[in-house]
Amino acid sequence: MAKQMYQTARGTKDTLPSEQPYWAEIKRVTEKTLLGLGFNRIDLPHFEAADIFSKGIGMETDIVSKEMFYIESRTDDETIKLALRPEGTAGAVRSYIQNGMVSWSQPVRLYYIGAMFRRERPQKGRFREFYQTGVEIFGDDSAKADYLSIMSAWEILSRLGLKNLLVYTNSIGCSNCRPKYIVKLKKYYKEKTAKLCPDCQNRYEANPLRLLDCKEEKCQVLTKSAPTMLDNLCTDCKQHFQQTLEYLDYFNIRYDLDPTLVRGLDYYTRTVFEIVEKNDKGRRNTIVGGGRYDNLVELLGGVSTPAVGYSFGIERVINLMKEQNITPPKLRGVEVCILQLGDRAKEVSKKIYDSLSKEDINVYFVPNNDGIRPQIRTAVKLGATYAVIIGQKEALNDEIILRDLTSSSQEVFSSKIIAEEVKKRLVKCECP
Ligand SMILES: [Zn+2]
Numbered sequence: 001m002a003k004q005m006y007q008t009a010r011g012t013k014d015t016l017p018s019e020q021p022y023w024a025e026i027k028r029v030t031e032k033t034l035l036g037l038g039f040n041r042i043d044l045p046h047f048e049a050a051d052i053f054s055k056g057i058g059m060e061t062d063i064v065s066k067e068m069f070y071i072e073s074r075t076d077d078e079t080i081k082l083a084l085r086p087e088g089t090a091g092a093v094r095s096y097i098q099n100g101m102v103s104w105s106q107p108v109r110l111y112y113i114g115a116m117f118r119r120e121r122p123q124k125g126r127f128r129e130f131y132q133t134g135v136e137i138f139g140d141d142s143a144k145a146d147y148l149s150i151m152s153a154w155e156i157l158s159r160l161g162l163k164n165l166l167v168y169t170n171s172i173g174c175s176n177c178r179p180k181y182i183v184k185l186k187k188y189y190k191e192k193t194a195k196l197c198p199d200c201q202n203r204y205e206a207n208p209l210r211l212l213d214c215k216e217e218k219c220q221v222l223t224k225s226a227p228t229m230l231d232n233l234c235t236d237c238k239q240h241f242q243q244t245l246e247y248l249d250y251f252n253i254r255y256d257l258d259p260t261l262v263r264g265l266d267y268y269t270r271t272v273f274e275i276v277e278k279n280d281k282g283r284r285n286t287i288v289g290g291g292r293y294d295n296l297v298e299l300l301g302g303v304s305t306p307a308v309g310y311s312f313g314i315e316r317v318i319n320l321m322k323e324q325n326i327t328p329p330k331l332r333g334v335e336v337c338i339l340q341l342g343d344r345a346k347e348v349s350k351k352i353y354d355s356l357s358k359e360d361i362n363v364y365f366v367p368n369n370d371g372i373r374p375q376i377r378t379a380v381k382l383g384a385t386y387a388v389i390i391g392q393k394e395a396l397n398d399e400i401i402l403r404d405l406t407s408s409s410q411e412v413f414s415s416k417i418i419a420e421e422v423k424k425r426l427v428k429c430e431c432p
């Protein structure tokens with residue numbers, strides 16, 4: 001009988017050991033940057049009441065209407081319909097409200113790193129389970145928060161070594177100026193709906209702002225002469241956007257205005273932005289996407305609180321690192337192996353293991369009765385830089401042989417100073 005061969009589910013993947021240095025480096029740089037800018041980490045559940053997403057993100061968005069994974073309820077007492085989170089912001093807002101963060105010192109700056117789930121048609125570089133870093137700033141309606149958002153994302157990508165980055169930004173107005181603009185926009189498209197793609201014909205009623213960012217060529221032709229939100233902002237929105245841009249100028253962040261940038265989600269207000277690779281003119285491979293969402297906290301039942309945030313897909317950043325030939329630092333594996341011969345050496349080895357570990361050296365020691373040659377082979381296979389060799393004679397004399405596994409050269413040291421000696425050498429070999 002043929003054996004069943006199980007495979008990963010459609011749109012999911014294994015992250016094998018060879019990929020881990022990328023993940024570790026992105027996590028390290030992200031946390032260092034964000035903690036250093038006053039953000040705090042939060043971890044949110046992977047599933048929530050589906051309502052949080054449909055209400056927060058918008059029923060008409062692709063994410064909610066086509067891509068959400070609902071969790072089948074098995075018992076009658078599960079009356080609340082649950083869904084796997086397709087993005088992080090709605091859950092973060094739910095948490096802000098539920099935990100009374102409105103009474104914390106404002107602004108509240110949060111970030112999270114974790115898996116998101118969308119039933120997308122799997123294609124190159126897109127998965128149904130994918131990882132995002134999300135950043136949210138609550139309780140600051142000034143342009144400072146918009147700036148801190150964009151700047152922190154820019155910093156993370158730059159510190160990872162990514163080059164040729166460009167911010168696209170736009171303002172999509174507020175509840176004062178946007179409705180008036182939508183009327184103008186619909187008026188512009190009214191006679192032209194027949195020329196739009198089928199998706200846009202639906203968007204005309206359901207989500208007219210999204211007419212602007214359709215990637216279909218026949219729609220883009222029409223977009224060129226459409227009225228822009230930037231020309232129709234109210235005084236407050238205009239001033240807010242100008243201040244945001246002044247901050248970006250000050251920090252030398254490269255940006256372009258893009259009046260067709262609206263982001264797909266309903267909750268955005270005022271500043272929206274994306275960071276892309278400079279040659280990605282059509283913004284097809286957005287690295288970072290975000291913006292302000294001043295009405296979402298209230299919409300989900302909280303006290304009206306301004307907020308701004310963004311997220312980036314970790315897989316996308318890894319792809320870009322590879323495209324730009326950025327090699328992440330190796331993970332620290334085995335640095336020293338202890339090799340021993342004889343019973344007395346075994347006892348001494350345990351003490352040496354403790355003294356090396358205490359110095360934060362990664363040391364591998366499994367007592368065994370093998371000869372020295374096979375033990376050296378094991379050490380080399382494990383990728384250790386040094387072997388500490390303790391034979392019968394060394395055990396009696398409180399001595400140790402330190403063998404450099406790259407050059408095969410050896411030196412004898414007193415066991416008392418071995419930890420210090422190894423540490424000195426390891427530091428030396430990391431920064432030549
Ligand atoms: Zn406005």
Ligand SMILES: [Zn+2]
Pocket residue numbers: 196197198199200214215216219
């Ligand atoms: Zn279209």
